[in-house]
Amino acid sequence: MRRLLASPYFVVIALTLAVLLMPLVLHSTFYLRIATLVFIFGLAVVGLNLLMGFAGQVSLGHAGFFGIGAYAVAVGPTSLGVPSWLALIAGALGAGVIAFIIGRPILRLRGHYLAVATLGMGLLVALLFNNEADWTGGPDGMQVPRLYVLGWRVYGPHAWYWIAGTSLVVGAWLAVNLVASPTGRALRAIHDSEVAARMLGVDVTRYKLAAFVLSAVFAAIAGSYLALFDGLVTPQEAGFLRSIEFVTMAVLGGLGSIFGSVVGAAMLVVLPQVLTVFQDYEHIMLGLVMIIVMVFLPQGIIPSITALARRRSL
Amino acid sequence: MSALSTEGISISFGGVTALADVSLAIASGEIFAIIGPNGAGKTTLFNIVSGLYPPQQGRVRLGGEDVTRLPPHFLARRGLSRTFQNLQIFFRMSAVENVMVGRHLHEDCNLIAHLFALPSVFRQNRATRMKAEELLSFVGLAGFAERPAGTLPYGALRRLEIARALASEPKVLLLDEPAAGCNPVETEEIDGLIQKIAAQGVTVVLVEHDMKLVMKISRRIHVLNQGRTIAEGTAEEVRLNQEVIAAYLGRSGVAEAAYA
Numbered sequence: 001m002r003r004l005l006a007s008p009y010f011v012v013i014a015l016t017l018a019v020l021l022m023p024l025v026l027h028s029t030f031y032l033r034i035a036t037l038v039f040i041f042g043l044a045v046v047g048l049n050l051l052m053g054f055a056g057q058v059s060l061g062h063a064g065f066f067g068i069g070a071y072a073v074a075v076g077p078t079s080l081g082v083p084s085w086l087a088l089i090a091g092a093l094g095a096g097v098i099a100f101i102i103g104r105p106i107l108r109l110r111g112h113y114l115a116v117a118t119l120g121m122g123l124l125v126a127l128l129f130n131n132e133a134d135w136t137g138g139p140d141g142m143q144v145p146r147l148y149v150l151g152w153r154v155y156g157p158h159a160w161y162w163i164a165g166t167s168l169v170v171g172a173w174l175a176v177n178l179v180a181s182p183t184g185r186a187l188r189a190i191h192d193s194e195v196a197a198r199m200l201g202v203d204v205t206r207y208k209l210a211a212f213v214l215s216a217v218f219a220a221i222a223g224s225y226l227a228l229f230d231g232l233v234t235p236q237e238a239g240f241l242r243s244i245e246f247v248t249m250a251v252l253g254g255l256g257s258i259f260g261s262v263v264g265a266a267m268l269v270v271l272p273q274v275l276t277v278f279q280d281y282e283h284i285m286l287g288l289v290m291i292i293v294m295v296f297l298p299q300g301i302i303p304s305i306t307a308l309a310r311r312r313s314l
Numbered sequence: 315m316s317a318l319s320t321e322g323i324s325i326s327f328g329g330v331t332a333l334a335d336v337s338l339a340i341a342s343g344e345i346f347a348i349i350g351p352n353g354a355g356k357t358t359l360f361n362i363v364s365g366l367y368p369p370q371q372g373r374v375r376l377g378g379e380d381v382t383r384l385p386p387h388f389l390a391r392r393g394l395s396r397t398f399q400n401l402q403i404f405f406r407m408s409a410v411e412n413v414m415v416g417r418h419l420h421e422d423c424n425l426i427a428h429l430f431a432l433p434s435v436f437r438q439n440r441a442t443r444m445k446a447e448e449l450l451s452f453v454g455l456a457g458f459a460e461r462p463a464g465t466l467p468y469g470a471l472r473r474l475e476i477a478r479a480l481a482s483e484p485k486v487l488l489l490d491e492p493a494a495g496c497n498p499v500e501t502e503e504i505d506g507l508i509q510k511i512a513a514q515g516v517t518v519v520l521v522e523h524d525m526k527l528v529m530k531i532s533r534r535i536h537v538l539n540q541g542r543t544i545a546e547g548t549a550e551e552v553r554l555n556q557e558v559i560a561a562y563l564g565r566s567g568v569a570e571a572a573y574a
Contacts (some may be wrong), residue, residue, distance in 0.1 A: 015389060022532045079487060081423070150347075162336075169476050172541035173428070174429045174469060177428065177430065177431035177435075178425075178428050179431055180430075180431070180439070181427075181431070181435050181439070182417075182418060182421040182422075182423055182428065182435075182438070182439075182442070183423065183425060184428070185407070185414055185415050185418070186415065186418060186423075188404065188406065188407055189407070189415045191404075191406070192403070192404040192405055192406055192407065193402040193403065195366065195402055196398065196402035196403075196404065196478075197384040197399070197415065198366075198387050198390075199386050199387075199390060199396055199479075200390060200395070200396065200416050200418050200419070200478065200479075200482055201387045201390035201391055201418050201482060202387060202415070202418050203386070203387050207333055210425055228354075232387035251430075256406075314539045
């Protein structure tokens with residue numbers, strides 16, 4: 001059992017079981033909807049964690065890529081006559097290409113400077129969706145046509161529960177694979193000592209860029225899912241607050257922990273629902289919970305709990 | 315042909331000359347030491363040779379090839395590796411993973427294969443881990459493989475850096491104060507380790523403050539003072555050099571040294 005828990009693939013097994021078993025417990029479509037949102041945001045945060053938790057590079061503009069994915073499935077079918085599934089793939093590839101082009105110059109920056117540069121990138125994308133009203137409907141957003149796959153209309157919480165759940169499991173599996181590979185070791189090495197990594201032959205620029213592009217693709221796919229699931233997209237999906245939400249999820253759950261990313265996403269999606277019992281004090285309670293978690297679990301939920309459990313068992 | 319050489323290296327930082335016209339040639343397979351008082355420019359020279367700083371003047375040759383201004387990861391590919399005076403450990407990784415990163419250049423780096431964990435990646439990970447464990451035993455850290463590097467004692471970290479640098483199979487290994495902060499027993503172990511490495515045909519260049527260690531193991535010693543070369547030769551030659559004595563002890567010390 002301990003070997004299973006220590007295995008990096010534990011998270012994949014746990015997520016698979018969770019996705020398979022939750023519908024037995026969650027009877028109302030409302031709960032299924034919440035679970036679906038957790039999966040979608042979890043997918044984006046798992047990607048962001050590759051960049052932040054493993055390569056150690058911050059991005060405050062990842063909602064930009066999320067927005068690109070979301071608007072791809074909105075604008076593609078409406079204005080360009082591209083089928084939704086193709087628009088989704090194009091959105092993911094497009095986000096990857098944009099990350100590649102923007103990443104080259106800005107990933108030279110470090111720490112706060114990189115944070116501000118990525119922030120600017122996110123704002124730029126959001127601005128574009130706000131201003132190109134002919135294509136995007138401007139600040140009010142636009143309707144997103146339903147997804148058809150092989151003539152089957154993908155609609156409703158059940159269908160999206162399974163699509164998002166499967167995608168999250170696959171996304172987590174890919175991330176775990178990557179972390180255990182030479183690429184993963186190179187990324188973690190960059191995080192701890194860039195200069196030592198370079199001396200050992202790691203092309204630091206290339207690996208940072210790879211992590212940035214991958215995380216952008218994860219975010220774009222998640223963005224497409226959310227837009228197709230909601231049937232509506234607004235520029236807020238690409239906005240600053242969304243970016244901060246992703247970073248908060250990653251940090252709260254635990255940087256460098258794939259499982260943590262999903263837990264972080266779950267917390268920020270589920271807590272506001274639970275805290276509605278406090279009515280007017282809902283936001284105060286959310287803020288308090290976040291502060292308390294960070295004070296008592298300073299490495300984020302999963303890494304801190306793992307460390308505590310390890311100390312107990314010694 | 316020398317394994318590593320520099321010709322007229324000069325660099326200054328904000329008007330302060332750190333190195334002026336430093337030339338040296340290191341033969342293949344020898345243990346070569348660079349010494350000098352604090353601020354002599356030893357680490358600066360290492361940083362230039364390993365591609366971290368571009369020199370303002372001069373050339374660096376590695377195995378006869380001009381490598382001046384090449385970035386570190388290109389130099390690593392051409393057989394140069396180094397350790398750091400202020401340790402640069404990947405402290406969130408385990409000891410064995412630290413050494414595995416050193417195998418980076420000998421691994422296939424196909425992102426798609428890594429993402430989908432193809433069987434080739436498993437095989438390669440296993441081979442890399444075996445090689446890394448071998449190197450950990452070579453430097454005497456066999457029992458530490460799975461420990462987080464951050465929890466290793468200081469002397470062990472010095473040796474971990476050496477194992478990691480060796481993992482890239484360098485032709486030339488730069489050791490920046492490998493015995494700094496080590497007690498006499500640990501220094502003795504490092505001494506033995508350096509000789510074992512050189513015996514395998516690796517050219518070892520070291521910057522070191524521990525004179526006993528330097529005098530004992532180096533074939534030749536290059537002495538810097540305030541960024542300039544003041545002497546080069548065998549341990550015996552350097553020990554008796556008046557300028558070297560003056561640099562270390564001050565002018566008044568020369569007279570005292572004469573009695574000692």
